Amino acid sequence: MKKAICPGSFDPITNGHLDVIERASHLFDKVVVAVLVNSSKGSLFTVDERIALAKDCVKHLSNVKVDSWSGLLVDYCRENDIDAIVKGLRAVSDFDYELQMAQINLQLKGVDTLLMAAKPAYSFLSSSLVREIARYGGDVSSLVPAGVLIELVKKAKDSSSAGSQLGR
Numbered sequence: 001m002k003k004a005i006c007p008g009s010f011d012p013i014t015n016g017h018l019d020v021i022e023r024a025s026h027l028f029d030k031v032v033v034a035v036l037v038n039s040s041k042g043s044l045f046t047v048d049e050r051i052a053l054a055k056d057c058v059k060h061l062s063n064v065k066v067d068s069w070s071g072l073l074v075d076y077c078r079e080n081d082i083d084a085i086v087k088g089l090r091a092v093s094d095f096d097y098e099l100q101m102a103q104i105n106l107q108l109k110g111v112d113t114l115l116m117a118a119k120p121a122y123s124f125l126s127s128s129l130v131r132e133i134a135r136y137g138g139d140v141s142s143l144v145p146a147g148v149l150i151e152l153v154k155k156a157k158d159s160s161s162a163g164s165q166l167g168r
């Protein structure tokens with residue numbers, strides 16, 4: 001049985017993430033979507049909210065599960081017999097960072113990384129862009145799954161009524 005992991009902040013999960021997860025689920029027997037807890041990154045959604053949204057988005061994929069992790073990704077991989085890390089590559093600008101991460105993860109614990117080319121339609125898409133557009137009340141309905149859109153609209157309403165700034 002071959003297992004892959006798709007790690008990320010998923011703040012929130014977007015159609016671009018989902019596309020990579022779906023394609024990985026066709027290539028591997030099992031796929032774990034790992035919501036990484038990174039205390040240095042200010043987030044819009046709590047870890048529990050990000051997990052719940054990711055679970056809702058992958059519920060049609062029977063071989064995909066969602067988990068969270070606050071340690072080193074390679075330790076999760078070793079503890080859970082993961083064969084490969086799958087990351088999406090949107091543009092050349094992603095490449096330097098992803099190559100460095102892939103090489104350090106290989107060096108640290110011998111874990112391989114597969115870099116999957118993003119669908120051109122999603123190559124501009126990032127969670128931070130989605131947060132930014134939503135913050136100003138823009139339409140992100142073509143960028144995120146329906147369940148995420150509902151929660152983004154709620155956050156925007158909450159933040160405007162509280163006078164705070166979405167995504168900051």
Ligand code: ADP
Binds near residue numbers: 009089119127128
């Ligand atoms: P982001 O970079 O959007 O803030 P994450 O840190 O959650 O998101 O990213 C996790 C992984 O998902 C990374 O490998 C990233 O390259 C990939 N990814 C993010 N957005 C896309 C996209 N639109 N298409 C393909 N892969 C993506």
